[in-house]
Amino acid sequence: MPGVVINMRGLFDRIRIFLRILLPSAVLFVAAVANAVAGPYEDALPGLTTDSYSDTAAALDQVSGSGSDLAAPLLQALKDQRLQFSAVEKKVLIKTADGKLLDAATGQPFAGTPPADLSNVRLNNRLRNLLDAALGSLTLMAADPNKRYDAAQSVFKSRDAATMPVLEKALAAEQNARVKAALMQAKAAIVVVTADAPAADKVAAIAVLRDRGDQDAMALLQTIPANAPPDVLAAVTEAKANIERNLALWGTVQNLWYGLSLGSVLLLAAIGLAITFGVMGVINMAHGEMVMLGAYTTFVVQEVIRTRYPGLFDYSLTIALPLAFVVAGAVGIAIERSVIRFLYGRPLETLLATWGISLVLQQAVRAAFGPTNKEVGNPSWMSGAFDLGGILITYNRLWIIVFTGIVFAALLGMLRFTRLGLEMRAVTQNRSMAAAVGIRTARIDALTFGLGSGIAGIAGVALSQIDNVSPNLGQGYIIDSFMVVVFGGVGNLWGTLVGALTLGIANKFLEPFAGAVLGKIAVLVFIILFIQKRPRGMFALKGRAIEA
Amino acid sequence: MNKSVHSAASRPTARKWLAAAAGVAMAAAGAFSPAKAQDTIKVGVLHSLSGTMAISETTLKDTILFLIDEQNKKGGVLGKKLEAVVVDPASNWPLFAEKARELIAKDKVSVVFGCWTSVSRKSVLPVFKELNSILFYPVQYEGEESERNVFYTGAAPNQQAIPAVDYLMSKDGGEVKRWVLAGTDYVYPRTTNKILEAYLKAKGVKEEDILVNYTPFGHADWQTIVADIKKFGSAGKKTAVVSTINGDANVPFYKELGNQGIKATDIPVVAFSVGEEELAGLDTKPLVGHLAAWNYFQSIKDAKNAEFIKAWQTYTKNPKRVTNDPMEAHVIGFHMWVKAVEKAGTIDPDKVIDVLPGTEAPNLTGGISKMLPNHHITKPVFIGEIKADGQFDVVWQTKDLVPGAAWSSYLPGSKDLVADWVTLKCGNYNTVTKKCGGSGS
Numbered sequence: 008m009p010g011v012v013i014n015m016r017g018l019f020d021r022i023r024i025f026l027r028i029l030l031p032s033a034v035l036f037v038a039a040v041a042n043a044v045a046g047p048y049e050d051a052l053p054g055l056t057t058d059s060y061s062d063t064a065a066a067l068d069q070v071s072g073s074g075s076d077l078a079a080p081l082l083q084a085l086k087d088q089r090l091q092f093s094a095v096e097k098k099v100l101i102k103t104a105d106g107k108l109l110d111a112a113t114g115q116p117f118a119g120t121p122p123a124d125l126s127n128v129r130l131n132n133r134l135r136n137l138l139d140a141a142l143g144s145l146t147l148m149a150a151d152p153n154k155r156y157d158a159a160q161s162v163f164k165s166r167d168a169a170t171m172p173v174l175e176k177a178l179a180a181e182q183n184a185r186v187k188a189a190l191m192q193a194k195a196a197i198v199v200v201t202a203d204a205p206a207a208d209k210v211a212a213i214a215v216l217r218d219r220g221d222q223d224a225m226a227l228l229q230t231i232p233a234n235a236p237p238d239v240l241a242a243v244t245e246a247k248a249n250i251e252r253n254l255a256l257w258g259t260v261q262n263l264w265y266g267l268s269l270g271s272v273l274l275l276a277a278i279g280l281a282i283t284f285g286v287m288g289v290i291n292m293a294h295g296e297m298v299m300l301g302a303y304t305t306f307v308v309q310e311v312i313r314t315r316y317p318g319l320f321d322y323s324l325t326i327a328l329p330l331a332f333v334v335a336g337a338v339g340i341a342i343e344r345s346v347i348r349f350l351y352g353r354p355l356e357t358l359l360a361t362w363g364i365s366l367v368l369q370q371a372v373r374a375a376f377g378p379t380n381k382e383v384g385n386p387s388w389m390s391g392a393f394d395l396g397g398i399l400i401t402y403n404r405l406w407i408i409v410f411t412g413i414v415f416a417a418l419l420g421m422l423r424f425t426r427l428g429l430e431m432r433a434v435t436q437n438r439s440m441a442a443a444v445g446i447r448t449a450r451i452d453a454l455t456f457g458l459g460s461g462i463a464g465i466a467g468v469a470l471s472q473i474d475n476v477s478p479n480l481g482q483g484y485i486i487d488s489f490m491v492v493v494f495g496g497v498g499n500l501w502g503t504l505v506g507a508l509t510l511g512i513a514n515k516f517l518e519p520f521a522g523a524v525l526g527k528i529a530v531l532v533f534i535i536l537f538i539q540k541r542p543r544g545m546f547a548l549k550g551r552a553i554e555a
Numbered sequence: 556m557n558k559s560v561h562s563a564a565s566r567p568t569a570r571k572w573l574a575a576a577a578g579v580a581m582a583a584a585g586a587f588s589p590a591k592a593q594d595t596i597k598v599g600v601l602h603s604l605s606g607t608m609a610i611s612e613t614t615l616k617d618t619i620l621f622l623i624d625e626q627n628k629k630g631g632v633l634g635k636k637l638e639a640v641v642v643d644p645a646s647n648w649p650l651f652a653e654k655a656r657e658l659i660a661k662d663k664v665s666v667v668f669g670c671w672t673s674v675s676r677k678s679v680l681p682v683f684k685e686l687n688s689i690l691f692y693p694v695q696y697e698g699e700e701s702e703r704n705v706f707y708t709g710a711a712p713n714q715q716a717i718p719a720v721d722y723l724m725s726k727d728g729g730e731v732k733r734w735v736l737a738g739t740d741y742v743y744p745r746t747t748n749k750i751l752e753a754y755l756k757a758k759g760v761k762e763e764d765i766l767v768n769y770t771p772f773g774h775a776d777w778q779t780i781v782a783d784i785k786k787f788g789s790a791g792k793k794t795a796v797v798s799t800i801n802g803d804a805n806v807p808f809y810k811e812l813g814n815q816g817i818k819a820t821d822i823p824v825v826a827f828s829v830g831e832e833e834l835a836g837l838d839t840k841p842l843v844g845h846l847a848a849w850n851y852f853q854s855i856k857d858a859k860n861a862e863f864i865k866a867w868q869t870y871t872k873n874p875k876r877v878t879n880d881p882m883e884a885h886v887i888g889f890h891m892w893v894k895a896v897e898k899a900g901t902i903d904p905d906k907v908i909d910v911l912p913g914t915e916a917p918n919l920t921g922g923i924s925k926m927l928p929n930h931h932i933t934k935p936v937f938i939g940e941i942k943a944d945g946q947f948d949v950v951w952q953t954k955d956l957v958p959g960a961a962w963s964s965y966l967p968g969s970k971d972l973v974a975d976w977v978t979l980k981c982g983n984y985n986t987v988t989k990k991c992g993g994s995g996s
Contacts, residue, residue, distance in 0.1 A: 060727060060950070088943070131940060131950045132844050133727055135820045222789035229791035265778040272776070370605055378609040380806060380836025392814055401814040404778070474775050475806030475836050479607050483773045483803075518779045523770040524740050 048075035049112055052099045055128050056092040063134055071141035077114045079145045084111075085128055086138050093122030100125065140165030147177040152186050159189035163223070166196045192219050199227055206236045213239070217246035220253045221397065257397030262515050268404040270511025271411040272473070274504060275466040276484040277491040278415060281503040282459035283339075284492055286435045287452065289347055290358045293365040294488060295481025297460040300338060301331035301467020302476045303372060306381045321386040324468060331464035338368075339460020343453045351452075365481070373478040383471040403472050410469055414462065419500055431455050435498065494534050496544030505545060510534075595638040596631070596902055598623060599658035601669025601679070601690075606646025607772070607802060611881070612671050614832060615693060616641060618882045619668045621870045622889045632896050640664055648678045655679040659686040665902035666691065666892055668885060673697060673743050680705070687904050691892065693884035695827060695849075697746035701961035701974030701982035704904075706911060707931045708888035709881060710850050711959040712750050716797070718936040719825050719848035720751060722951050723795045724758070728938075729823065732792040733764045735784050738799035740769040747799050747827070753965040764792065774804045777811040785815065788822045796824040805829055809842055819844025819940070831877040834945045842941045850934040851883035851920055852947040860919040883919050890916035891926055912977050922956050929974035929982075931959025 047069050054066030067085075070078050081101065084090040089102040090111070099111040100121065108117040130138070143161030146154050147170075155177070162170050174194055181187045195212035198204045204212075216224040228250070231243050276298060283291045305327040312319050312326075319326070342364055350357045385403060392401040422428035433441040434451045442448045467480070474480060487510075495506025510530060517526035541547070600619045602612035623637045631637055640662045644651040651670065658664045659682065666689045670676040673696050683690050683704040695710040723731040736751055738744025748767055755765060766787050768780060788794035800808055805828070812824065818841075825846040831853050834842075853864065863886065868876050891914045892907070898914070899906040911926050918924045924932045933956035939947030961982070962969040971987045973979070981991035 129948060129950075130844075131727060132729055132819050132823055135844060136729075139820065222786055226789040226791040261782065262779070265776075265782075268778065269776050366605075373605065373609060378604075378613045379832060380610065380803075382836050382838060384838055390814070392816060399782075399815055401811075403814060473807055473810060475803055477610055477803060477836070479610075479773070479803060482607075483775055514776075515779055519783065522768065523774060523780065527771060 046073050046075050048073035048077060052112055053097055055090070055099050055111075056094050056097050058092075058094065058126075058129065060129075060131055060134060063128060063130075064137060067134065067137055067141060071145060077111070079142070080114070081111055082138060082142050082145065085130070086135075086142065088127050088130070090128045091125045092128050093124050095124050096122045098122060099128075136165070140167055140170075144170040144173050147173050147190075148180070152183045155181070155183070155186045156189050159186060159193045162193040163189070163196045166200045166227075168197055168201055171197055191215055192224075196227055200230060206239050209235070209239045210242045213242040213246050217249050220250050222254065225250050225254070253397060260396070261398040262519070263512065264398060264400065266512030266515035267508065268408060268511070269515055270508035271408040272470070273487055273491050273511055274507035275407070275411045275414065275469055276463075277488040277503055277507055278411075278418065278500070279459040279461070279463035279466060280488045281492050281495075281498075281500055282418075282462065283456055284489070284497070286431065286498055287455055287459075288354075288497075289351075289456070290354055290361065291347075291456075291459075292358060292362040292485065293342065293368060293481075294459075294463055295483070295485035296365045296368040297335040297339060297463035297481070298467040298470060298484055299372065299476075299478065299481040300335045300368070301464030302383070302471040302474075302480055303376065303381070303467075304331040304334050304464065305468045305471045306376075306383050306476050309383055320384070321388060323384075324386060324389075324472075327468050328465055331468045332461040333464075335464025335467065336457040336461030339463075340453050340457040342460075343456035347456065348449065348452065365485075369478045369481075376478075378478065381476040383476050385472055389472055407469050407473070414465060415500070415504060418462065422500070427451075427454060490531075490534055492544075493538065494544055496546035499544075499546045502544055502546035595636045596633070596896075597638050597640050597662055597664040599655075599662065599664035599667035599669070600639055600641045601644060601651065601654055601658060601667050602671065603646040603675075604641075604643040608646040608671050608675075610803070611832065614879070615668075615671070615881060615885055617871060618867075618885045619889065621867060622886065624870065625866070626889075626893060632893055633900070633902070644675070648672075648674050651675040651678045652682050655682040655690075656686070659683075659688045664688070665896075665904070666907075668693070668888065670694070671881070672741075674741065676705070677742075689892070689904050689907060691885070691888040693881045693888060695880070697743045698750070698961060698963055699746060699966075699969055701929050701931070701976075703908065703930075703976055703982065705930060706888060706891075706926065707959065707961075708884035708891075710934060710936075711931055711961065712747055712963055713960045714850060714934050714936055714957050715827055715848050716747050716751055717754060718953060718957070719827070719846070719938060720754065720797065722848075722938045723797075723823070723825060723846075725951075727951065729793050729795070731795040731823075732760070733787070733790065733794040734760065735766045735768065735787055735794065735796040735822075736799070737768045737770070737780070737784070737796055739772055739774075739801040739804060741772070741801075744769065744799035744801070748797075750963045750965050751797060753963075757965060770800065770804060772802065772804065775807045777808050778815075781808075781811045781815050781817065784822065785817060788817075794822050796822060798824050798826040799828060800826070801828045805833055806836055809837055809845075812845075813838075813841030819846070825938070830879040830881075831946065832879050834941065835877060837945070839941055839945045840943050843943050845941050846938055846950075847941070847947060848936065848938050849880040849947075850936060851878075851880045851918070852937055852939045852949060853878045854939070854942075854946045855920050855937070855949060857919065857921045859917060859921065863919050887916050887918050887924050887932065891924075891932075908976075924956065927958055928977040929959070929961045930976060931961055933958045 051066040051069035051073065054062045054069070070081060081090065084101040091100045091102055092098065100117055101109040101111050103109060108121055109115065110117045139161045143158045143165060144167070146158040147162070149155050149158065162174060174190065178187070178190045178194065181190055192215055195215035198208050198212035199216065213228065216227055225247065228243055228247055231239065279297065280291065280294045283289050283294065305324065308327040308330060309323045312323050346360050346364065347357060350360060389403045389406055392399050422432060430441070430446050430451050433446055434448050438448055470480065491506045491510060492503055494510065496502030514526055514530055517529055521529055598619065600616050602616040603609050604613055604616060620639055623639050626632065627636050640658060642654040642658060644654045655667065658667055668691045670679060670690070670692050671694050676692055679690065680702060684702070688704060690705045691708055692705055693708050695715050696707070698711040722728040734755060736748045738748055752765060752767070770780065784796060823844065823846055825848055827848055829847050830849060864878055867878060868874050891911060894916060895907050895910045895914050896902055899910045912928045913926060915923050915925045918934065920935055922935055924934055926932050935956050936953045937949050938951040939949050942948050961974040962972040964970045971985050972983050973986055974982045975984060976982065979991065984991050
């Protein structure tokens with residue numbers, strides 16, 4: 008044993024000498040090992056501090072391939088523009104949603120004072136694409152099925168063959184049918200673009216794409232070269248024909264939907280005019296400005312909500328509706344009482360006077376709010392879109408159609424079932440007889456004009472969601488509104504409805520062939536010819552006063 | 556009916572109301588009182604303050620007033636104060652010519668800063684030629700023009716459209732292979748798209764990979780066109796949209812893009828007429844990554860720019876007031892004019908026109924712009940991506956300043972033409988026939 012001890016001592020001595028000689032290099036070695044253990048993730052970080060897109064791209068590639076647990080949060084932060092760097096201190100920091108700073112290298116909270124030159128790591132479109140692809144492959148196994156679905160979609164788009172192993176694993180583990188289908192499609196997309204994949208696999212992949220049946224699938228099929236094996240080519244031809252048929256069918260449905268949507272916008276803009284022009288016979292050139300006032304009312308309401316009660320933003324339109332009706336209606340009544348009532352029966356003077364009023368209103372709004380566009384936000388329930396079969400339906404258009412329907416029904420009901428409506432119809436059909444039975448025609452005139460203007464104001468609330476809110480907003484709608492009312496038949500609400508929808512749908516079916524400019528001209532020519540044949544529009548109203 | 560009684564009773568009210576309305580209209584028309592003192596140099600401002608173009612042009616009027624104010628603080632020009640004469644052509648093209656005549660003949664202004672649309676510029680050209688005055692035109696335009704009396708401080712197509720397309724073809728821009736050229740239906744988009752089509756074809760892009768689409772002014776329903784763009788973009792090749800859509804139509808266009816979920820990473824849109832001012836009316840979060848090509852962005856980090864923005868926001872008393880490219884063009888043009896007048900020692904238009912080529916003035920992005928013999932200037936070109944806050948992040952820029960070319964070398968009708976007002980004294984000299992007076996296409 009003592010011998011052993013001595014031996015041990017000698018060994019220790021030898022080791023000590025060994026260490027003394029080798030210490031510097033050993034430290035280096037250990038450091039290198041530590042670095043290697045920490046992985047390429049840490050190595051990649053300095054690439055994010057140079058503010059160069061190509062360095063960021065290289066670092067991104069390294070991070071996503073590092074396998075580090077920190078990679079996904081880092082990429083997510085980069086995507087959300089929460090990743091910051093300091094070029095001086097070569098530090099990369101993640102800013103959390105609640106404003107705290109984390110050290111990207113460790114994932115721990117950052118201690119000490121943040122560097123003075125901290126700024127966001129900048130992105131361009133190429134980087135955003137790379138980032139989506141990288142995040143896609145990293146989140147394929149996420150717990151949230153929606154995240155997995157998004158991940159599958161971004162893999163479908165990136166078609167990166169390197170994600171295949173992860174994709175296979177995710178596919179085997181996937182329980183959710185929707186996500187599973189998306190994963191299958193992503194796999195098919197990769198197989199289709201991989202040149203050396205077996206022909207049988209390709210045929211199966213093409214079948215998956217055929218069932219997807221949309222333009223993205225079509226785009227993928229276009230990439231298959233003409234020198235592929237014959238059975239693959241046959242499958243491609245069959246799938247393409249299938250998708251084309253599918254797309255053509257949905258294209259028609261989509262055109263109908265667009266036409267309906269445009270028609271509802273036209274109807275909304277014209278329905279107030281159908282009252283003032285159609286029922287009262289006043290050529291109201293300031294009608295568009297009532298729409299504009301409604302839109303500006305929405306803007307003001309949203310401004311107040313934004314500064315005082317941010318939580319109410321989703322209700323801003325609901326609050327704006329009655330206000331817009333009141334504002335535009337009050338202005339309408341004021342115009343009727345101060346100008347138009349002196350001009351009944353003198354259409355030319357009315358036209359000029361109301362046109363002048365429209366200019367005054369425009370300039371007044373320009374003076375009050377400035378000439379630039381005002382931002383009117385979409386509440387959350389009005390933004391975005393969803394797929395219905397093969398067409399994309401945007402929420403704002405859907406709600407506007409629904410809303411137009413409600414306004415139309417309410418107006419129709421009002422005219423038919425209320426006393427005011429009855430009196431309005433009486434005055435329209437025979438003014439002197441109505442006056443003789445005791446209806447105060449002057450009051451009815453003012454109220455009718457106010458009602459038409461108020462409805463134009465409501466239309467402004469809806470139009471603020473799809474058009475820009477500027478002093479010129481109304482000008483764009485005045486011609487179209489007159490067209491709808493004249494085409495549909497003066498004095499008839501149903502005529503306005505049919506007229507608006509016909510024009511909307513005709514416009515949308517012409518546009519793909521003729522282009523927007525020619526399409527519009529074609530519609531105008533059609534209306535001119537139609538008016539030649541039927542001067543009173545589609546649904547002419549019969550009445551003694553109308554004849555006069 | 557007893558309407559007459561009513562109307563008689565309230566006629567005074569109506570008259571008063573009309574008088575008030577007239578007052579408002581006159582005040583809005585900007586009828587500034589002319590000629591306060593004789594020892595001032597008058598500067599004409601010809602920008603629409605009402606009508607469709609007021610959205611863009613009002614800011615330019617304010618810019619010139621601001622610049623005059625600054626210059627007067629420094630003691631004016633040639634020892635005299637500058638005095639602005641503001642008129643409102645009301646977005647009405649023939650009225651532009653009338654107001655220009657009024658400025659030059661009646662108010663005797665020594666220079667005019669004005670116009671936005673090409674059609675308004677074309678409308679005032681004969682007036683400036685006839686009365687021999689000077690016009691500084693600050694907006695990017697379609698080129699194919701060079702007049703002795705006009706100085707173009709905005710971008711010619713080779714200073715905006717061509718570099719933007721080059722960027723999109725590069726690796727960073729996404730190596731775009733398929734192009735949608737979408738524009739409003741008037742002279743600027745049509746000429747620009749003609750040049751771009753010729754350029755793209757020269758670069759080997761096939762006919763079927765170019766889709767040209769025009770829409771009327773103020774087009775509001777973009778559903779079909781955006782769906783068409785989406786369809787065109789899913790042919791398996793990287794697609795981009797080059798937008799020369801002008802004015803109000805941009806807002807519904809971008810809204811529809813956002814709603815139909817077309818992201819910049821799928822189909823980027825590069826716009827030539829959308830700047831900070833136009834984005835002010837939009838929720839820009841869905842638009843992040845879409846592009847704009849300009850010669851100036853408010854977000855460019857430069858000491859001169861920071862100083863200008865600060866002074867501008869102080870002058871307008873609005874800490875959020877944005878700056879934009881045509882404003883910068885006016886800044887450059889104004890300083891060039893001041894320098895030229897001081898060098899010439901007179902406001903005589905002939906002498907100032909002779910001195911202007913070669914005059915240099917700093918731009919707001921760190922360079923020195925120079926007036927060229929063809930009456931265009933040298934400018935840097937920037938490509939910016941829209942950020943979530945409505946500003947632009949510059950993702951690409953030219954190394955040097957690009958000299959503006961009056962005549963495009965890609966159009967058959969203009970490739971042999973050069974403009975040179977110094978040696979050749981000609982705006983459209985044909986280098987093949989060696990004659991002045993060739994025509995553009």
